[in-house]
Amino acid sequence: MLKVIRMKVNGSLKELAVDERESLLNTLRTRLGLTSVKMGCEVGECGACTVLVDGEAVDSCIYLTVWADGKSVLTVEGLKKNTGELSRIQQIFVDEAAVQCGFCTPGLIMSAVEIVGEKKSYTRDELRRKISGHLCRCTGYENILNAMERVVKEVSDKEIPV
Amino acid sequence: MFDIKNYTEAYTLPEALEALRADEDAIVVCGGTDVLIRMREGKDAGKSLVSVRNIPELQGVRRLKNGDIEIGAAQTFRRLTADPVIRKYIPMLGEAVDTVGGPQTRAAGTIGGNICNGATSADSAATLLTLNAQVILAGEGGTRAVPIGEFYTGPGSTVRERTEVCTGFRIKRSDYDGFAGHYTKYGKRSAMEIATLGCAVRVKLSADKASFKEVRLAYAVAAPTPVRCPKAEAVLKNRRIDDDAAAQQFALTALTEVNPRSSWRASREFRMQLIRELALRTLKEAVEKARV
Ligand SMILES: Cc1cc2nc3c(=O)[nH]c(=O)nc-3n(C[C@H](O)[C@H](O)[C@H](O)COP(=O)(O)OP(=O)(O)OC[C@H]3O[C@@H](n4cnc5c(N)ncnc54)[C@H](O)[C@@H]3O)c2cc1C
Ligand code: FES
Ligand code: FES
Numbered sequence: 001m002l003k004v005i006r007m008k009v010n011g012s013l014k015e016l017a018v019d020e021r022e023s024l025l026n027t028l029r030t031r032l033g034l035t036s037v038k039m040g041c042e043v044g045e046c047g048a049c050t051v052l053v054d055g056e057a058v059d060s061c062i063y064l065t066v067w068a069d070g071k072s073v074l075t076v077e078g079l080k081k082n083t084g085e086l087s088r089i090q091q092i093f094v095d096e097a098a099v100q101c102g103f104c105t106p107g108l109i110m111s112a113v114e115i116v117g118e119k120k121s122y123t124r125d126e127l128r129r130k131i132s133g134h135l136c137r138c139t140g141y142e143n144i145l146n147a148m149e150r151v152v153k154e155v156s157d158k159e160i161p162v
Numbered sequence: 163m164f165d166i167k168n169y170t171e172a173y174t175l176p177e178a179l180e181a182l183r184a185d186e187d188a189i190v191v192c193g194g195t196d197v198l199i200r201m202r203e204g205k206d207a208g209k210s211l212v213s214v215r216n217i218p219e220l221q222g223v224r225r226l227k228n229g230d231i232e233i234g235a236a237q238t239f240r241r242l243t244a245d246p247v248i249r250k251y252i253p254m255l256g257e258a259v260d261t262v263g264g265p266q267t268r269a270a271g272t273i274g275g276n277i278c279n280g281a282t283s284a285d286s287a288a289t290l291l292t293l294n295a296q297v298i299l300a301g302e303g304g305t306r307a308v309p310i311g312e313f314y315t316g317p318g319s320t321v322r323e324r325t326e327v328c329t330g331f332r333i334k335r336s337d338y339d340g341f342a343g344h345y346t347k348y349g350k351r352s353a354m355e356i357a358t359l360g361c362a363v364r365v366k367l368s369a370d371k372a373s374f375k376e377v378r379l380a381y382a383v384a385a386p387t388p389v390r391c392p393k394a395e396a397v398l399k400n401r402r403i404d405d406d407a408a409a410q411q412f413a414l415t416a417l418t419e420v421n422p423r424s425s426w427r428a429s430r431e432f433r434m435q436l437i438r439e440l441a442l443r444t445l446k447e448a449v450e451k452a453r454v
Contacts, residue, residue, distance in 0.1 A: 020166065022163060022447045043199050044266070058269050072310075
């Protein structure tokens with residue numbers, strides 16, 4: 001059955017008719033064209049579909065869209081500056097060569113945004129735990145952790161869109 | 163698209179109970195981290211879902227006037243670990259659920275779902291057993307409180323009727339006050355891993371902190387359901403905390419109270435070894451925590 005929901009997506013309020021059986025992953029990709037959100041395992045194992053719902057990183061493949069009614073959703077598309085340039089978190093991922101094929105990257109970036117929002121500093125081991133919900137088949141994680149360390153040190157939560 | 167027959171978002175308990183009664187194919191969903199996976203795999207395909215995630219009675223953690231603690235079933239692992247009442251009075255529970263899956267799993271998964279799912283591997287179960295938690299179930303005929311030790315009936319099955327909603331858990335003050343404890347999760351990876359074995363120990367020491375007043379021991383994945391080990395517990399009553407022979411006897415006795423199986427994760431033999439070894443290690447950690 002279709003249900004009309006209201007959710008903020010990357011800062012703008014959307015009123016959408018969605019199927020109650022639809023995952024947030026599907027809604028974001030196919031109804032809203034937000035293809036940074038990747039479809040990986042679809043069973044909550046890989047983190048490629050990670051988005052923020054009210055600031056919390058969740059796997060959108062096992063999150064029904066109707067659950068986001070009244071909530072605020074953020075994807076990588078929402079990080080872009082007005083000038084169209086990459087956000088600092090994205091640029092740090094590029095500079096640290098934390099991106100190879102890029103399939104895991106949008107999800108990791110969203111976890112990085114969540115971590116910055118926590119306004120705390122973390123050791124490398126703590127960061128390892130914080131990204132444990134993401135699988136990367138290319139990088140071996142070391143460059144991702146290098147990027148994460150820099151993100152935590154250099155990026156302030158004020159730079160993050162809400 | 164998930165293969166869901168009908169979806170109901172319940173905003174009150176009566177709404178949820180009515181929706182469950184009205185449709186024989188209806189099951190409860192909260193965080194969906196078990197249910198939606200099973201739907202994907204085809205096991206729960208075609209079921210109707212009644213969501214309880216927005217029902218007020220299922221939210222939050224409360225410490226009552228008499229000191230008892232009530233935990234809402236819809237509390238996510240993330241919120242439970244961060245909760246000030248849990249951190250102050252039962253930090254072990256917050257630590258135990260912080261071992262579930264990864265951060266995204268813990269943002270969605272709930273403690274009510276973890277227990278109602280009925281899995282022997284549930285990371286909150288052994289700790290709740292050592293806390294003598296009561297499972298609060300609301301049904302058409304009213305509410306009942308089931309001691310968690312009587313909640314499980316077999317692998318993936320519990321005394322909860324399909325039409326009952328778990329509103330939360332109650333832990334008596336006498337079951338947490340003065341205790342300290344530790345949960346050890348053994349798995350091949352340190353994250354995104356279902357426990358090969360889980361061991362929970364809670365201890366209450368004498369005033370001089372030299373001996374045990376009470377010890378509680380429970381396991382995950384050591385039997386078809388999470389299990390408590392009362393005989394092993396009795397071994398350590400009033401024994402000195404540095405009595406190594408007693409500790410060994412405690413771990414050996416635990417072996418008589420479990421019944422692990424072989425699975426692709428580990429053989430029965432390996433699990434028996436883990437049961438003995440983790441009893442000792444977890445006891446040590448619990449004592450350490452009780453002494454500070
Ligand atoms: C990638 C991944 C990793 C995981 N890792 C772990 C792990 O390490 N350790 C672990 O213990 N679990 C793990 N799980 C399993 C799962 O996350 C937990 O069992 C979680 O607690 C389930 O909670 P939920 O709210 O998502 O439950 P749901 O999926 O919504 O429901 C689970 C079951 O409980 C019933 N139910 C839920 N809430 C209620 C209620 N209030 N009243 C009555 N019945 C109810 C449902 O009908 C269903 O049968 C993992 C899952 C995934 C996807
Ligand atoms: S696609 Fe969602 S976790 Fe893999
Ligand atoms: S860069 Fe390819 S999966 Fe991570």
